[in-house]
Amino acid sequence: MTDFNDRERAFEAKFAHDEELQFRIIARRNRLLGEWAGAKMGLTAAETDAYAKAVVQADFEEAGDEDVIRKLVGDLTSAGVEIDEPTVRTALEEQEVIARRMFIEPQA
Template structure:
């Protein structure tokens, strides 16, 4: 029975590590895409930091990425930046790749 118990503990530990990494990648991605959007809106460095944090917080409103996309698209349009849903989604994908690259470099 110990072999099965050991295997179960190993699977549980791997699952926990994978979930932690997925959370960290999403949070980093949201920060990066917030910085991208802030640059589009020509915010100051202080405003950029605050905005990136607000984008990270927006992700906790509902499951999935729609809450973040809604915030980014709404804020960009309100600031007079010509953009659309596809552009925001593309930026989200690009920043996801960058976030994963950055976090893998830290590991």
């Protein structure tokens, strides 16, 4: 019975680790996405940093990426940047790849 309990605990620990890693990747992706959008809007370094934090915070409003995408499209459009939703979705996917590499690939 101990072997089964050990396997169960190991599975639960791996699940918790994987969930935490995914959370960190998404948070980093959103930060990178905020920095990308800040550059497009011509924000200063301090404004870009604050905006990136706001994008990370926006992801907590509802499940999924729709809240982040709506925020970015709205903010970029309000700032006079010509952008559409598919462009933001592409940027989101690109930033997720970068974020995943930051956490998963070994540091040289």
